[in-house]
Structure formats: C-alpha cells, structure tokens
Amino acid sequence: MIRRHPLAEQAAEELLRRIGSGEWQLGQKLPGETNLAAQLGVGRSTIREAVRELAGRRVLESRQGSGVFVIAYQAAEDWDQVLRKADITEVLEGRLAIETEAARLAATRRTPADLRTFRYTLADRKKASEKSPDDWYVEADLAFHRAVITAAHNALLTELFDTFVPRIRRAMLDMLKLDHVHRHRHDQAAHEAIADAIRDREPELAAARAREHLSAVRSIVS
Amino acid sequence: MIRRHPLAEQAAEELLRRIGSGEWQLGQKLPGETNLAAQLGVGRSTIREAVRELAGRRVLESRQGSGVFVIAYQAAEDWDQVLRKADITEVLEGRLAIETEAARLAATRRTPADLRTFRYTLADRKKASEKSPDDWYVEADLAFHRAVITAAHNALLTELFDTFVPRIRRAMLDMLKLDHVHRHRHDQAAHEAIADAIRDREPELAAARAREHLSAVRSIVS
DNA sequence: GAAACCAACTCCTCAGACAAGCTGAGAACT
DNA sequence: AGTTCTCAGCTTGTCTGAGGAGTTGGTTTC
Secondary structure, three states, X not given: OOOOOOHHHHHHHHHHHHHHOOOOOOOOEOOOHHHHHHHHOOOXXXXXXXXXXXXXXXXXXXXXXXXXXXXXXXXXXOHHHHHHHOOHHHHHHHHHHHHHHXXXXXXXXXXXXXXXXXXXXXXXXXXXHHHOOHHHHHHXXXXXXXXXXXXXOOHHHHHHHHHHHHHHHHHHHHHHHHOOOOOOHHHHHHHHHHHXXXXXXXXXXXXXXXXXXXXXXXXXXX | OOOOOOXXXXXXXXXXXXXXXXXXXXXXXXXOHHHHHXXXXXXXXHHHHHHHHHHHOOOEEEEXXXXXXXXXXXXXXXXXXXXXXXXXXXXXXXXHHHHHHHHHHHHHHOOHHHHHHHXXXXXXXXHHHHHOOHXXXXXXXXXXXXXXXXXXXXXXXXXXXXXXXXXXXXHHHHHHHHOOOOOOHHHHHHHHHHHHHHHOOOHHHHHHHHHHHHHHHHHHHO
C-alpha cells in the first residue's frame, strides 16, 4: 500500500472521522496522547502533530495538564474550497447580490476619498483595457469593483467580496482567453456610469447599473 | 481568564507574521526545520508542530524531501470568528443583499415543492408568533427565510445564508427581549406577501418586498 | 548527449527524558 | 463539619538523538 499522506495527516483524518461519527461529544476530552498513539499504532509526536493540525482548523483544543478537547464537530466551512468547486454562474449571482447592494449603500455613504479612488482605478482600467496583458486588465477591473465595495463602508461586504476575488479572477482570465470582443467597447462606459451614479448620490440608479453590468457578465458565461 | 500560549502556537504566529510581511513569497520554500528552530530559539519538534498547525490552516504545505512551502499569504477567513465580532447592522446589510437577490431568483426558479415549503413554514411561523417562546418564534422565522433562499436554487447563496444564521439568531433573540411589540402585527403579512410574489413569478416585486422587510428590521436595531 | 548513479539535502517518524500544569483525594487546620 | 493545604499522578509541552524515506542536482558512465 502506497502512503500518499504522512502518518500525521492520516491520523488527523482518522480523528476527524471519529469526531464526526460522534465517538467524542462536543466539549469532551479525548484519550491521552500516549493512549491515542497506542490505539492508532503511531508514535506520540505523530499524534501531537495530528492534534496540532486539527487545532489549527479549530476542531480541537489542547490544554496543558488537562487534555485535548473537541471544540467543534466539523471544520468551519472552508470558503476557498467551496468557491473553488462552485459553479461560476452561482458565484456571479452571489457577487451580483453583494455588489448591487454595495453600490446602493455607496451612493449614500461615499466619501471624497472614495470618489478619488474611483477616478484612479477607472483611469487604470481604461489604460489596461487598451493593450495590457489579460492579467493586468483583470486586476484593474477588480480594483475598481473593490473600490465600489469599499465605498459602501461595510466591512462584512468587503470581506465577502475579497473571499470571492480569487475565484472571480480565474473565471475572468478563462473568459478572456475565449472571447476578446467584449473587453474594449461599452465596458468602460458601464463602469464609469456606476461611479457617476454613486458620485451623484443616486442609490437606485447605482444599484440598477451595477445589476445590469453584472447580469451582462453572467449572461456571457451561461 | 488568562491563557498562556504554548511555544508551538507562538512559533506559528511568528511564521504567519513573517509570511504576511513578505519575508517569503507565495510558493517559496521556507528554511529547513533545523534552521528555523535555531532562528526562533526552539526545538525542532516545536517548529514541526507550528508548521503542522499552519498546514491545517492551509497556509503552508510541507513536502517530504523537498521542503516547506507557502501556499497562501493569509489564513482563510474564519467566518465564524468574523461574524461573531461583526456589527449586527453590517450582518443585516449582508443578509439584505443576499436575500433580496434570492427572492428575485426564486420568483423565476421556484418549484411546486418550494411553494409547499412556503405554506408549511408560514403556517408554523403564524402559530409560533402567537404564544410560543422566543426561540421557537425565531426558528420558525428563520425556517421561512431559509425556504426563500432555497427556492433560489443557488447552493452558494444557501451556504452564505447558513453561515449567517447563528449570528442572526442571536441578534433576533436579543432584540425580542427588548421589544415585544413588532412581533405580531404586520410582520406575518409581510412574509406572506414575499411568498405570494414568488409564487406569482414577480421577481421585482419579490425583491422589493424582501428589501422592504429587511430594511425595516435593520432600522429597528440601528 | 542521455541515462545511471550518488551524495547531500529535505521532511517523517520514533523513543526517551524531563518540564510545566491540572485534578482530585486525603491530610491538616479552623 | 467545613475549609484550606499538600501532593501524587495524571495530562500536555518541549527537547534531543537516531534512523527512515523522498527529492534534487551534480557527477560519472556509456
């Protein structure tokens, strides 16, 4: 049998499996390290590393002198993982939800500094849309969109967007390889229109324009 | 309660700090175990546990015979943690974004089964709104809102909502302790109106009603 | 030039020793 | 009796030395 994973990783998986199966309840203590090592047939330091790995994932917590305790039944949703596998259409719909609302909020909360950022990022985006490599263009586009989110002054929305960014970036790069047409034309104008609506404090207009733009993107990929 | 950090945890934090500061770039190799141990003034097994912890958090990856590599600049956002600390107003704005869009999508995608779920959950909610304890009422309310999200048939939005649920639940319970007035009156009607708009395939109406309802909730807490 | 070889690196695992901290039972005290 | 003190025996924390196993890059060999 080929061992693809180190013993410590296998031990961590085994512990996670047993926790999931209800062998140890929430808040309960696991058997001691020496005991576990004997049970799984590995050395004590191997068990320690397995426990440490699950501690990093916030499933276990070890207290010196007391023991190792279960603090969560399952690893917290790894959004990176979820997003990596998610259908790009679903991600775009999530993004649409967040960004539309962010545009609406931004129209009432934007500061002069936000407007300055809009100008800079839009200028960058225009330059990049002309003859830069794809990844520059994508970064410039994302920078503007992030500026819109930031202007909503809601840290939760910003973090949500940042979580989505890697997935969106990959999807955009894939898209650009297939379809170079839509890169130049009305796109820059659509972005400027969103910024204008936010600048003019028009929540509904900003939201509508953001929705329209992202709906267009969604209809390209689906 | 004071909490001492074991050396291995401190070492993990130090490594994370150095990675964040750009000392080692993405994909780059860290110095060897013996080297790092000497640098931080700890034993080799301590370094190994620190690395294992960061591996559990998907920041590092160690390959036997090759070395330890950086695979992410920062630990994936622990959303449980983020939400626990987040301002409830921000969470409600996030929920508003997701749920409004979900209502819109649901109006075009809802199945007969979804409509049945609406009827059941609305009936439960009505019953619970009359004389059940607070936590029943909250669960019944959340069940209906989850049904709306589910009817959008977008797994990402559903997972997003589920991530928010614990935080929303706590906030609702806190709210009900302060203000028992708004529990009965127009609330049930507002929920039924959302369900009706989805049933009648009216995306804009469904979205508007969801927005209105959640805006009302937000204005109560802020 | 290409394949085989090898040495020097890396992480992986184990065992043993001791330190540090917690817990509960019993002794000592009030 | 009730409270506090003490300590033995458990726990995890840390270090070290010894090999095992895999990777890498240079050297030798053909």
